[in-house]
Amino acid sequence: MKKRRIKLEDIARKLNISIATVSRALDKNPRVKLSTQKKVLETAELMGYMPNQIAKSLSSGKTNIIGVIIPRYDEPFFIEVCRGIDHYAREHNYKILISSSRNSFEFERENLMSFEKGLVDGIILSPTHETETFTHIRSIIKKGIPVVLFDNIKEEVSGADHVLIEDDKASFSAVEFLIKKGRKKIGFIGGIKEKKVFQDRFKGYLDAMRAYDIPIHEELILHCSSLERQFEDNEIQHFFNTINTTPDAIFTCTDNYGLLTMKTLLKMGYKIPEDISVIGFGDLGLGNIFVPSLTCVSQPNFEMGEKAAELLIAQFNESNEFNHVKKVIKLKTNLVERDST
Amino acid sequence: MKKRRIKLEDIARKLNISIATVSRALDKNPRVKLSTQKKVLETAELMGYMPNQIAKSLSSGKTNIIGVIIPRYDEPFFIEVCRGIDHYAREHNYKILISSSRNSFEFERENLMSFEKGLVDGIILSPTHETETFTHIRSIIKKGIPVVLFDNIKEEVSGADHVLIEDDKASFSAVEFLIKKGRKKIGFIGGIKEKKVFQDRFKGYLDAMRAYDIPIHEELILHCSSLERQFEDNEIQHFFNTINTTPDAIFTCTDNYGLLTMKTLLKMGYKIPEDISVIGFGDLGLGNIFVPSLTCVSQPNFEMGEKAAELLIAQFNESNEFNHVKKVIKLKTNLVERDST
DNA sequence: TACAATAATACAAACGTTTGCATTTTTTAA
DNA sequence: TTAAAAAATGCAAACGTTTGTATTATTGTA
Numbered sequence: 001m002k003k004r005r006i007k008l009e010d011i012a013r014k015l016n017i018s019i020a021t022v023s024r025a026l027d028k029n030p031r032v033k034l035s036t037q038k039k040v041l042e043t044a045e046l047m048g049y050m051p052n053q054i055a056k057s058l059s060s061g062k063t064n065i066i067g068v069i070i071p072r073y074d075e076p077f078f079i080e081v082c083r084g085i086d087h088y089a090r091e092h093n094y095k096i097l098i099s100s101s102r103n104s105f106e107f108e109r110e111n112l113m114s115f116e117k118g119l120v121d122g123i124i125l126s127p128t129h130e131t132e133t134f135t136h137i138r139s140i141i142k143k144g145i146p147v148v149l150f151d152n153i154k155e156e157v158s159g160a161d162h163v164l165i166e167d168d169k170a171s172f173s174a175v176e177f178l179i180k181k182g183r184k185k186i187g188f189i190g191g192i193k194e195k196k197v198f199q200d201r202f203k204g205y206l207d208a209m210r211a212y213d214i215p216i217h218e219e220l221i222l223h224c225s226s227l228e229r230q231f232e233d234n235e236i237q238h239f240f241n242t243i244n245t246t247p248d249a250i251f252t253c254t255d256n257y258g259l260l261t262m263k264t265l266l267k268m269g270y271k272i273p274e275d276i277s278v279i280g281f282g283d284l285g286l287g288n289i290f291v292p293s294l295t296c297v298s299q300p301n302f303e304m305g306e307k308a309a310e311l312l313i314a315q316f317n318e319s320n321e322f323n324h325v326k327k328v329i330k331l332k333t334n335l336v337e338r339d340s341t
Numbered sequence: 342m343k344k345r346r347i348k349l350e351d352i353a354r355k356l357n358i359s360i361a362t363v364s365r366a367l368d369k370n371p372r373v374k375l376s377t378q379k380k381v382l383e384t385a386e387l388m389g390y391m392p393n394q395i396a397k398s399l400s401s402g403k404t405n406i407i408g409v410i411i412p413r414y415d416e417p418f419f420i421e422v423c424r425g426i427d428h429y430a431r432e433h434n435y436k437i438l439i440s441s442s443r444n445s446f447e448f449e450r451e452n453l454m455s456f457e458k459g460l461v462d463g464i465i466l467s468p469t470h471e472t473e474t475f476t477h478i479r480s481i482i483k484k485g486i487p488v489v490l491f492d493n494i495k496e497e498v499s500g501a502d503h504v505l506i507e508d509d510k511a512s513f514s515a516v517e518f519l520i521k522k523g524r525k526k527i528g529f530i531g532g533i534k535e536k537k538v539f540q541d542r543f544k545g546y547l548d549a550m551r552a553y554d555i556p557i558h559e560e561l562i563l564h565c566s567s568l569e570r571q572f573e574d575n576e577i578q579h580f581f582n583t584i585n586t587t588p589d590a591i592f593t594c595t596d597n598y599g600l601l602t603m604k605t606l607l608k609m610g611y612k613i614p615e616d617i618s619v620i621g622f623g624d625l626g627l628g629n630i631f632v633p634s635l636t637c638v639s640q641p642n643f644e645m646g647e648k649a650a651e652l653l654i655a656q657f658n659e660s661n662e663f664n665h666v667k668k669v670i671k672l673k674t675n676l677v678e679r680d681s682t
Numbered sequence: 683t684a685c686a687a688t689a690a691t692a693c694a695a696a697c698g699t700t701t702g703c704a705t706t707t708t709t710t711a712a
Numbered sequence: 713t714t715a716a717a718a719a720a721t722g723c724a725a726a727c728g729t730t731t732g733t734a735t736t737a738t739t740g741t742a
């Protein structure tokens with residue numbers, strides 16, 4: 001009843017040749033006669049032969065799969081990066097296996113462990129905000145599995161490549177832009193303080209304010225404490241309802257914060273950008289739809305993924321994985337000016 | 342230099358027992374003495390043993406991986422479904438391997454072929470709009486690989502389970518809602534005509550209009566012809582710039598169309614919902630941020646994924662995969678009323 | 683026509699597990 | 713104490729490939 005899978009042996013038997021020859025013929029190995037190759041290819045096609053990837057992997061020690069661990073699925077940033085990884089990977093005959101660490105260090109470790117079981121040839125990982133120690137990553141590297149880290153890297157890991165955005169510089173430029181537009185009371189809305197990228201973006205904000213001698217109103221600074229959309233929304237609404245100073249500009253650390261900020265301000269009756277300018281961070285498509293459209297820092301997310309994949313695959317091809325020289329790639333951002341400033 | 346992976350043999354040698362016993366001990370098979378089991382577990386831990394997933398798969402004939410093929414990554418709908426699949430899958434010890442068919446029938450076929458190589462135990466697929474014939478899917482099923490289809494299914498495939506939304510009913514209700522609110526000149530904005538879900542949503546619109554004897558203005562009907570954000574945007578803007586009749590409501594087939602519609606109408610100076618009501622479809626989070634927030638049909642996307650995974654894993658456990666009785670699951674939607682109506 | 687050189691093919695081990703069956707060891711009961 | 717029963721362990725095949733080396737077949741050359 002159940003159709004058995006066709007394997008090399010079946011082809012070999014039918015043609016009265018050895019399995020080795022069939023294997024080589026399918027590989028177009030010049031060691032087999034052309035006429036034999038032709039026969040084999042035809043018979044394979046005829047019998048509906050499909051190579052067994054698992055057996056291949058076991059034999060070759062390569063699975064051609066890249067493991068990717070991201071903090072969450074439902075963030076366009078990570079999806080864009082994954083698209084970039086996938087794009088480069090596919091061109092080089094790799095598939096990607098994505099796992100979410102759900103913003104939890106424990107899950108991150110678990111996922112990493114599960115990738116230790118030989119299913120993947122290497123790993124691309126973006127640490128969660130909870131990730132403070134990196135021994136789990138070092139331990140993977142020690143086992144000879146190549147690793148590339150991207151975004152939100154609190155601690156450099158020798159032996160792993162890094163791909164990151166110049167977050168501080170990017171936010172410096174964004175705030176500088178507001179200052180040059182004549183804004184004086186510039187607020188800041190960032191994310192949880194534990195996350196490195198938010199720390200850096202905050203630093204850029206402070207640096208810019210100081211560089212131009214603009215007084216900083218502590219009251220106009222908010223670090224959202226949640227990672228969930230609804231709560232962020234509440235926090236931002238609450239923030240604007242309680243401050244006494246009215247800002248003339250707000251620099252926010254994500255597109256989403258920017259949009260939520262605009263939404264709140266519009267509902268309160270402010271005009272954007274006349275009364276208050278708003279800047280976001282990320283440029284993930286939505287900023288363009290909102291009315292007014294959101295000026296923001298644009299990150300090369302897709303390229304980030306491509307670069308990460310490139311570095312990883314380059315590691316695969318290094319002769320000795322234990323004296324890998326760490327590479328750190330910093331990607332540039334640019335400011336996209338729209339209607340909110 | 343290079344640390345070799347620890348394998349069963351290494352543990353066996355160290356403890357002077359057989360590989361079989363080690364294998365069984367790690368499985369906590371009651372056939373091995375408890376004291377032996379303990380020794381093995383300790384030694385495995387000590388030596389840093391990690392099972393080889395590939396070898397396990399080859400031996401057992403199961404990879405515990407589910408292949409997922411979606412038309413594109415950068416659509417929140419598919420991401421949500423994938424999250425649902427992943428959620429259910431993980432709970433049942435499966436991983437998911439996602440491939441994008443990039444809205445191309447050819448890529449869909451290619452992806453399917455690549456999944457035929459034994460890497461996955463089963464496949465969950467959402468057909469592209471280009472997919473007219475289903476022989477490629479039938480051929481996979483014939484090989485004994487379980488398949489579940491979701492969303493946008495033009496033709497039922499015997500042997501595969503289906504998970505779908507009652508698109509026509511959903512849009513019927515949405516339009517009915519507008520009618521009951523007293524709207525008369527109700528426009529329709531849908532997607533490419535080749536896509537089954539858009540056909541169904543259009544049908545629901547027509548059905549509702551006819552059911553309530555509302556005259557249909559052909560001029561107020563737009564089928565977007567592109568699948569790319571910018572072009573959709575252009576098409577919608579162009580649409581409103583050229584129509585002579587002013588609608589008092591627009592039913593759109595996606596959240597994105599809804600948002601783009603609102604954006605365009607707001608820019609033209611219309612008030613929403615006073616002058617024109619707008620309804621979207623999907624409820625993918627953005628509708629809540631926009632001002633005014635978007636009323637829309639809410640789909641259970643996450644659940645759709647969970648259900649698909651559930652059906653697939655149920656197929657794995659069926660005794661004979663060749664007399665599988667097709668299951669068709671239809672999921673219900675509900676209308677979420679917000680400020681745009 | 684014979685012999686080396688070369689081309690084509692075959693053999694068998696290896697990849698790291700699982701598992702049915704055989705064997706050995708231990709326990710139980712007469 | 714001894715045989716049978718039960719428990720614990722071991723052997724070896726199997727999963728479907730790849731690949732180094734051995735073998736056989738086919739050339740070319742003197």
